[in-house]
Amino acid sequence: MGRRSDVLELAVLGLLQESGLHGYELRKRLNALLGPFRALSYGTLYPCLKSLLAAGWIHEAGAGNEAGTATPASPLAGRRAKIVYELTAEGKERFQSLVSHPGPAAWEDERFDVHFAFFARTDAGTRLQILEGRRSRLEERREGYRQSMHRSRERAEQYTLELQRHGLESVDREVRWLSELIDTERASNMTHPPHDGDRPPLPAPAPGPDHESR
C-alpha cells in the first residue's frame, strides 16, 4: 500500500481494536482522532478498507438484523445493509506489529499524530523512540528556520519575516512540548523499570492554555 495510506491502515486497524464499526462511523472517529477538522475522504477510506479486506486483516459482517427486528418481509432484493468491519486475528497481529516497531518514519507530520494516539497500546520503549525521533525532526526544522531567517536578514521584507518568526516560535513550542512528554515518560520508566507491558504514564494535566487574556 502506498506512501501515505499506511498511516490510514494503522488508524483503521487501531480504531477497530475496540469493536467493529461501519465506514461512516469509522470516518467520523478518524477525523476526531486527528483533530476535528481536516476531513478524510471516502474516496480514500473505502479503497483502504478494500485493501485491508484483501490482505485479510479485517472482514465484513452484516449488521442489518442481528439484535431485534427479524427480517420483516422479503430477505431478497435490494435492502442495502450496513457493513460492519471487524478485525481478524491477523489484523490484531498486524496492528501490534505496526505499533511495536514503527516504519522508517513514524515521526513525520502526518504519521506522528496517529502513532501518538495509540500510545496507550504501545510499549514504553517505542513510545520514547517515537517521541525522540519526532523531536529531532522538529529540531532540524527549527534549525532550517534559523538559517533561513539569518540568510534573509538584509533582503528582509517585514511580513515575510514576521511569518517566519511566527513559524519558528511554533516549532519551538512544539519541541518544548515533546521535551516535557519525554521527561514524563522517562521519569515513569525510572520508578517502574523496563517491565514488559506496563501502564502508560499520564503526561500531567498541565495548567491549560492560560485562558483569560485579550
Next chain:
Amino acid sequence: MGRRSDVLELAVLGLLQESGLHGYELRKRLNALLGPFRALSYGTLYPCLKSLLAAGWIHEAGAGNEAGTATPASPLAGRRAKIVYELTAEGKERFQSLVSHPGPAAWEDERFDVHFAFFARTDAGTRLQILEGRRSRLEERREGYRQSMHRSRERAEQYTLELQRHGLESVDREVRWLSELIDTERASNMTHPPHDGDRPPLPAPAPGPDHESR
C-alpha cells in the same frame, strides 16, 4: 487551474515581480517563502509554469549567453539553455487582481501563508479582511476542538486527550497572534487613515520565543 495550484499561481506571480527567475531558483524561493521545509515538487511547478505560459501571464527568455561568453562553437544541437521566466504586463495585472480581491477562501491553511507573504503589496483594507477571515476560521476550529474534547470526556483516553489539548492550545496561540496583528493594522489605519496605497505597518518586533528554558 485546479483547486490548490491557484495558490501556486499567486506565489509564482508574486516572486517574479522582483525579477525574472528560472525554475530551479523559483522552487528554492517558493520553499523558503512558506517555511524552509515542506518542499514543493517540480511535478507541480513545471505544469504550473506551463499553464501560466499558456495564459499569457509569463513568458520565457533564454539566458545562456547574454552577458559575456559568445556562443563558443556550434549554436546548433543539444546545448540545453537556462530558461528564465518573466512577467508580462498581463501577468502584473493578474497578480494585482489576485492580491486585491482574494478568492473565495484566502484564509484556508495553504493559501493564507502565501497571501500573508505578499501583504507588502496588498492594500490595508484587504490585509485586514484576510487576517479577520483567518481568525474566524481558526476560531471555528478552536470551537471544534472544545466540542470534541467535551464529547470525549468520559470515553477519555490519556494520550488522545493530550493530543487534543495540545492541538487546542496551538490553535489558541494562533488566534492570539492574529489578534495582535489585527490590532497593529487597525492602529496604523487610525494614525494614517484610508488613503490608497499606504505603507504597511510593521507588526512590532515581539520579545522572541523566550529562549533560555530547559
Next chain:
DNA sequence: GAAGCAATGTATCGGAGCGATATATCCAAG
C-alpha cells in the same frame, strides 16, 4: 587533465488521495 561528485537545471510518469457526486435508507417535523 581526468576522474569523481555535488550542485544546478529541466522534465515526465505512476499513482495516491481528495472533492464532487450519485444513490439509497431512515426518521422527524411540517
Next chain:
DNA sequence: CTTGGATATATCGCTCCGATACATTGCTTC
C-alpha cells in the same frame, strides 16, 4: 405525505507529489 437532514456506501476525474531520468556545470583531489 413530502421535505429535508443524518446516516450510509460507493466511484470518478483530476491534482499534486515522490521518484526518477536526464544534462550541464564547477569543484576538489589525485
